[in-house]
Amino acid sequence: MTDTPTLAPAPPVAPPGITRRGGRWIDHWEPEDEAFWQRTGRRVARRNLVFSIFAENIAFSVWTLWSISSALLVAHYGFGFSAAQMFFLVAVPNVVGAILRIPYTFAVPRFGGRNWTVVSGLLLLVPTILLAVAVGNPGTPYWAFLLIAATAGFGGGNFASSMTNISFFYPDKSKGLALGLNAAGGNVGVALIQLGLPLIVGAGGLFGLVGASAAGVDLARAGWVWAALGVVAAVCAWFFMDNLSVSLATFREQITVVRHKHTWIVSWLYIGTFGSFIGYSSAFPLLILLQFPEVPAANFAFLGALVGSVARPFGGWLSDRIGGARVTLWNFVAMAAGTVVVIVAVDAGRWPLFLGAFLLVFVTTGIGNGSTFRMIPMIFQQQALREAGDDGDRAAALARGRTEAAAVIGLSSAVGAFGGFLIVATFGVLGLVNDGRVPTSAVATAFVIFLGFYVTCVLLTWWNYGRRGSALAGADI
Incomplete structure (x- = not known):
């Protein structure tokens, strides 16, 4: 008899680590591989998320710089702008930011997320320095202020590239919370x-705890402060963020998403959530000033954006657990109900009711922002798998779904931002037809229009993602 040699079991293969090359590019990135994610992926993704949030926060501040600056120009600098003119100063950055979100979306797959974050941070110097220069000249005409306000749209474009970039770093199971945190950091x-x-400029605030400066208001100071912060954001991105090779895609590969109906459905829904958030955030200070002049607007203007921002990660987290479509549907119902109460408060001229109802609407905008963005990766991966069929390459289909989802995140954010412009512009147009004033009846009319839009969002969500028999019902959307 001869002994049959036995082979020792092969040692387990260690999960591959991150493969890097020059310029802070990462060539190997597999967040869906649990071993890779636990070993190195989560730590790198978290670091990129932290500095992405910081850069986006500064960009959002610059984007909405005019939501508070326009009122200070009239109150402390003597510029005789009408209510309609002030609303249009606030609206112009929104529409420019919406337009810029389209090229910003395609910039990440073309240049890399870290590289584009550096560029977008430095572009914030344009609107901030121009503001600092313009307010120092009492002869600056209104049209010049409009042009300067338009450049603040650079800050609005940043959101699309930031969200597109972060969507590649995280696995599907964590995308809702990660995108919610990234967006909330910007929204704050x-x-x-x-x-x-x-x-900072000496106008006082913080519920009266800080009084106005005896030397008067210096609005230029805000321009210089946020210009410096833009530089800090660019430097941090340069040293601490990474580019992912898996995010690279051609324009042709991304633009194909425009042929999918779900691209336009989620974009419509995002008008209702993010469009409402940025539109109401921009208009809130002026609405307080015009509708309740006895209330110090500086003490309350920030509350809406704050509660809406804080609610956004909760919307993503909740959607990760019970489904984005379900959260989105009932959130729009709550948004519509809150809007009804806002209309009642405006007609009655009751400030406490107006503030409470409006803050409720802000909360629903934040939750809806998180839930809608959680839906996008799920929708497009499910769609890619169905197109591939049972015999198709599942890995290739999932990769294509991620690329398409990243493009839709950027494009829908552009459409949603345009909704913010429409909200503020609606108040401005109603002011124009009333000789520059925005009377109570016109404000109530505007909210009735917005209410009708939310009803369409409820119906669209239910018909496409909640109704039994719909193509994606039960697909964990």
Whole structure:
């Protein structure tokens, strides 16, 4: 008899680590591989998320700089702008930011997320320095202020590239919370500018705890402060963020998403959530000033953006657990109900009711922002798998779904931002037809229009993602 040799079991293969090359590019990135994620992926993704949030926060602050600056120009600098003119100063950055979100979306797959964050941070110097220069000249005409306000749209474009970039770093199971945190960090920038700018320029605020400066208001100071912060954001991105090779895609690969109906459905829904958030955040200070002049707007203007921002990660987290479509549907119902109460409060002229109802609407905008963005990766991966069929390459289909989802995140954010412009512009147009004033009846009319839009969002969500028999019902959307 001869002994049959036995082979020792092969040692387990260690999960591959991150493969890097020059320029802070990462060539190997597999967040869906649990071993890779636990070993190295989560730590790198978290670091990129932290500095992405910081850069986006500064960008949002610059984008909504005029939501508070326009009122200070009239109140402390003697510029005789009408209510309609002030609303259009606030609206112009929104529409420019919405337009810029389209090229910003395609910039990440073309240049890399870290590289584009550096560029977008440095672009914030344009609107901030121009503001500092313009307010120092009492002869600056209104049209010049409109052009300067338009450049603040650079800050609005940043959101699309930031969200597109972060979507590649995280596995599907964590995308809702990660995107919610990234977006919330940016959204908080609106609250910070509305709370911090009056304090920095000497206008007072913080519920009366800080009084106005005896030397008067210096709005240029805000321009210089946020210009410096833009530089800090660019430097941090340069040293601490990474580019992912898996995020690279051609324009042709991304633009194909425009042929999918779900691209336009989620974009419509995002008008209702993010469009409402940025539109209401921009208009809130002026609405307080015009509808309740006895209330110090600087003490309350930041609250709406703050509660809406804080609610956004909760919307993503909740959607990760019970489904984005379900959260989105009932959130729109709550948003519509809150809007009804706002209309009642405006007609009655009751400030406490108006503030409470409006803050409720702000909360629903934040929750809806998180839930809608959680839906996008799920929708497009499910769609890619169905197109591939049972015999198709599942890995290739999932990769294509991620690329398409990243493009839709950027494009829908552009459409949603345009909704913010429409909200503010609606108040401005109603002011124009009333000789520059925005009477109570016109404000109530505007909210009735917005209410009708929310009803369409409820119906669209239910028909496409909640109704039994719909193509994606039960697909964990």
